[in-house]
Amino acid sequence: MPDIASVTQQLLDQSRTIIAGKDEVVRLAWVAILCDGHILLEDLPGVGKTSLAQSLARLLSLDFQRVQFTSDLLPADVLGAQMFNRELSQFEFHAGPVFTQLLLADELNRATPKAQSALLEAMEERQVSIDGISRPLPDPFYVIATQNPRSQSGTYPLPESQLDRFFVRLSLGYPDTESEKGLLRGTLGRTLMSELQPVLSPESLVRCKAEVHQVKVSEAVLDYVMRLVHRTRDADLFRLGLSPRGALALMMASRAMALTQGRHYVMPDDVQAVFSSVTEHRVQGQRQLDPKVLVQQVLDDVDVLAA
Amino acid sequence: MTSMIKPMRRAMPLKVLWALMAVQWVLVLPFLRYLPFWLGLVLVLVMAWRWRVMHGELRAAPFWLTLTAIAVGVAGLFFSGLTRYTLDSAVSLCVLGYLLKSLEVLRRRDGVFQVYLGYFLIGVYLLYHYDPLGALISLMMVLANTLALFAIFADRSFDWRRGMRQSAGLMAAAIPIMIVGFLFFPRIPPLWSIPNDERGAQTGMTDEVTPGSVSSLAMDRSPAFRVAFEGDLPPRHQWYWRGSTLDQFNGTSWRASYRQDNRSQWPNGRLPEAGEGERYHYSVIIQASQQHWLYFLDWPVRIDADDSRILPDGRAAARNTLSQTRRYQAQSQSDVRWASEPMQRYLDLPEGTNVRLAEWAGQQREAVDSDRAFMDRLMQHIRSEPFFYTLRPPLYPGNQGLSEFWFEGRRGFCTHYASAMAFMARSVGIPARLVGGYLGGVYNQGGEYIQVRQMEAHVWVEVWLDDQWVRYDPTAAVAPGRIESNLDEWQDASNLNELPFVTRFTGGMPLYQSLSLWWDSVEYQWQTLVLNYQQDSALSALEYRFGKINWWQAGLAMGGLMAVLGLTMAFMTGVLRLPVRVKEPWASLHHLEKRFGKRTPGETVSDYLERLSKAYPEHRDLLRQITAIINEAAYNPEQSFDKAARENLRSLVRNP
Structure with missing residues (x-):
């Protein structure tokens, strides 16, 4: 049985050489992976989205593929297609980049809805159907999709129902001064990617994932989670509240978070740590209110200990 | 950073504001006739302002404006003469506050405040009006106000018709609680009595009459009291309702020895002992008169009323001002034995007043051989000479006024005749006094009671003959119809020009009369069944069970009941919770x-x-x-x- 807390520590230590000062984001990504969840990275270009995905793949020794989504990308470019082999006189399947363990879907919102939904379907079903034949995707299968903020031109925003398929939405933001200085100095950054050592084998990862379900949740924490969830359904604040699927994700993420802290029971602190990432992209505020602000408000207002 | 707007602080939608405004009209309108007229103006102004605010044409009233409005309003009340703390000034202040509050009603919180204030106002309205009509009006007010409450909480989904239905439903649901409250809720006199009302002039008999100075009598049709007899009615010509006794004469006015203003010096007396003749048992429901006198049929032998005292001149008075409708039981007989008393005070006459009348009376006394014959002769004189009964007599000023009336004017009403006769009796040495009260009344067939109205006020003479007080009513001599029929009929028959305008107008309308009789019987039933409910049965039933109840026991019981009810509700709605012992950690x-x-x-x-x-x-x-x-x-x-x-x-x- 791998000690998840120490794995987490190693993971954080190593990733720090690539993207410094973003421990919390890396930890949340790790939590999502423990929960078999896909990650949506929403950020400005050039703050290290790709580096994060690549380093995660290396550290967890996962196959890595990358697809740059563009407006002329076709579903077949992602999933693969039947090609006619002239020599053998038969169709054979050319697997697309989706057949990998960790897929980085760069700038997902650049692509047309058709291409987007091809990927999102694969994420949900964990299999691909081409010309009537279902082909399972590798296990584990993770998608890390990056997305530019919606305000940028030439984008097709993902519909709410599809946003819900991402377990968490993370954003890196600008690095702090020290990290950026290190980056400029060359003491950290993507150039060091090759020096990363895997912290976990795929088999251990499976065991770690199983561990998540063993984490205990006390009645007090459940009540707290329910209070949070109910508050997101307050019609005066939210047009769209947290769905039961979202609530389930929140609970799972809290469990995984507890594990990364070396605990086998969930504390409200865990719930709070994952709440924003799990919730923000699944709810919609009333009257154009920013979900980020509202979710933070919910965290501040809902009493941790009692109703 | 947006913040969550607490539900009570949210602005209300336009249609709810409309509803609140309409309800405000409904609640304030019934008050207008009791309050300074300019409050109506304030109502219109405030509503206009509010209407414009609601439609975005004006800003909500800034704070300084509210302050100014309050200052102006209070000053206005002051200049309207409501300077002391009375019912009127308190209510005016309350209504003013209610009106000005609407300057700032935009949020739900303010709306709820308006509604609560509204309920308070409805309670206040009942202080003015506790007859069936008032009850009906206040029911309407409750309906409207509850509608407003529903409107506030229905918010955007408010709908007039559904709100009305809900409001009516809620009131229907409250009926059982109301009935239980009505039957069993103790009414403690100091808390449940209506605050002393300085507004109304006192009605009924006064402690002093000056016959020469009144040139017309208002015909006030409002009821003074109602009498229900057990068994047969006394004959109509005996419907003399005795109230006050006026025994001091100063040349122009008759004045009572026992007056409202010298209550502390009243001696204790006894009613005349039972005499002969048929005994009448009856109960009286007397209207609030702001006086102390309790009325009886002549002659009283027994009274069962709380907090009353007997005066030596054969009367009863309430210890406390009659500030609300009361009921008492009494018994009367046609002949009684009077205890003898010093007669000197019934003979006192000031020197040099009405000299001609005294001389004339002396001559008349010489012509007959007994006091009784003298009195009969006077009555005969009135009957045979051209005396007129009128409610608009000429003025007879000064201390020779009675002579003037007797010899020259010869027109007057009961007070003139009675004064003159009592004066003449005294001048020849017969003890005499005036008795003020009411004469007659209207028998209400449906309600089986006699209604006596203010306009039936009357004054007659009592003289001491053969160790008995004997009643002489000179009015009977000049206008016999006044005694035998009720005043309405009598007026119909008499010269209309002699009567005040109001009577002339309404007197000839049978429909009006029968309607007003019907309404009066409704009011009578209301008073017996509702207002006087407790004195009759509930309290006595309770007292039978628990012994005599005093005010602090009743207060304790009521407080306990309210506490139990309140706490139950508080726990049920989760407002209160039992303190839980906090466990570790x-x-x-x-x-x-x-x-x-x-x-x-x-x-x-x-x-x-x-x-x-x-x-x-x-x-x-x-x-x-x-x-x-x-x-x-x-x-x-x-x-x-x-x-x-x-x-x-x-x-x-x-x-x-």
Whole structure:
């Protein structure tokens, strides 16, 4: 049985050489992976989205593929297609980049809805159907999709129902001064990617994932989670509240978070740590209110200990 | 940073504001006739302002404007003569506040406040109006106000028709509670009586009459009291309702020895002992008169009324002002034995007044051989000479006024005739006094009672003959119809030009009369069944069970009842909760909070204690230890939080 807390520590230590000062984001990504969840990275270009995905793949020794989504990308470019082999006189399947363990879907919102939904379907079903034949995707299968903020031109925003398929939405933001200085100095950054050592084998990862379900949740924490969830359904604040699927994700993420802290029971602190990432992209505020602000408000207002 | 707007602070939609405004009209309109007229103007002004605010044409009233409006309003009340703390001024202030409040009603909170104030106003309205009509009006007001309450909470989904239905439904649901409250809720006199009303002039008999100075009598049709007889009615010509006795004469006015203003000096007396003749049992419901006199049929032998006292001149008076409708039982007989008393005060006459009348009376006395014959002769004189009964007599001023009336004017009403006759009796040495009260009344067939109205007020003479007080009513001699029929009929028959305008107008309308009789019987039933409910049955039933109830017992019972009801409701709705003994580890946390300041709602135990350890670095290790224990105890289902651990935590927490 791998000690998840120490794995987490190693993971954080190593990733720090690539993207410094973003421990919390890396930890949340790790939590999502423990929960078999896909990650949506929403950020400005050039703050290290790709580096994060690549380093995660290396550290967890996962196959890595990358697809740059563009407006002329076709579903077949992602999933693969039947090609006619002239020599053998038969169709054979050319697997697309989706057949990998960790897929980085760069700038997902650049692509047309058709291409987007091809990927999102694969994420949900964990299999691909081409010309009537279902082909399972590798296990584990993770998608890390990056997305530019919606305000940028030439984008097709993902519909709410599809946003819900991402377990968490993370954003890196600008690095702090020290990290950026290190980056400029060359003491950290993507150039060091090759020096990363895997912290976990795929088999251990499976065991770690199983561990998540063993984490205990006390009645007090459940009540707290329910209070949070109910508050997101307050019609005066939210047009769209947290769905039961979202609530389930929140609970799972809290469990995984507890594990990364070396605990086998969930504390409200865990719930709070994952709440924003799990919730923000699944709810919609009333009257154009920013979900980020509202979710933070919910965290501040809902009493941790009692109703 | 947006903040969550608490429900009570949210602005209300336009249609709810409309409803609130309409309800405000409904609630204020019934008050207008009791209050200074300019409050109606304020109503219109405020509503116009509010209408424009609602439609975005004006800003909501700024604070200085509200302040100014309050100042102007209070000043207005002051100049309207409501300077003292009376019912009128208190109500005016209340209505003014209610009106001005609407300048700022935009949020739900203000709306609820308006509604609560509205309920209070409805209660106040009942102080003015506690007859069936008032009850009906206040019911309407409650309906409207409850509608407003529904409107506030229905918010955007408010709908007039549904709101009305809900409001009516709620009132229907309240009927059982109302009935139980009505039947069993003790009414404690000091709390449940209507505050002394300085507004109305006193009605009924006054303590002093000056016959020469009144040139017309208003015909006031409002009821003075109602009498229900057990058994047969006395004959109509005996319907003399005795009230006050006027025995002091100063040349122009008759005045009572026992007056409202010398209540503290009233001696105790006894009613005349039972005499002969048929005995009448009856109960009287007397209207609020702001006086003390209780009325009887002549002659009273017994009275059963709380807090009354008997005066030596054969009367009863209430100890407290009659500020609300009361009921009492009494018995009368046609002949009674009077206790003898010093007669000198019934003979006193001032020197040099009405000299001609006294001379004339002396001559008349010489011509007959007994006092009784003298009195009969006077009555005969009135009958045979051209005397007229009128409600608009000429003025007979000064201390020779009675002579003037007797010899020249010869026109007057009961007071003139009675005064003259009593004066003449005294001048020849016969003890005499005036008795004020009412004569006649209207028998209400449906309600089986006699209604006596203010306009039936009457004055007659009593003289002491053969150790008896004997009643002489000179009015009977000049206008026999006044005695035998009720006043309405009598007026129809008499010269209309002699009567005031109002009577002339209404007197000839049978429909009006029968309607007003019907309405009066409704009011009578209301008073017997509703207003006087407790004095009759409930209290006596309670007293039968629990013994005599005094006010503090009743207060205790009522307070207890209200407390039980209130607490039950508070617990049921979750407003109140039984204090739960806080268990560890929360007790320790509370202890820390008490000592180092509160945790914010969103702060977890770890965050909170981390914050503390930043503020108190010297305790960091200890706080970390405590954090670990509390978290373990609270959230780890597998960890048993045993006694030793509890003790440990407690000692750690109590240590710093």
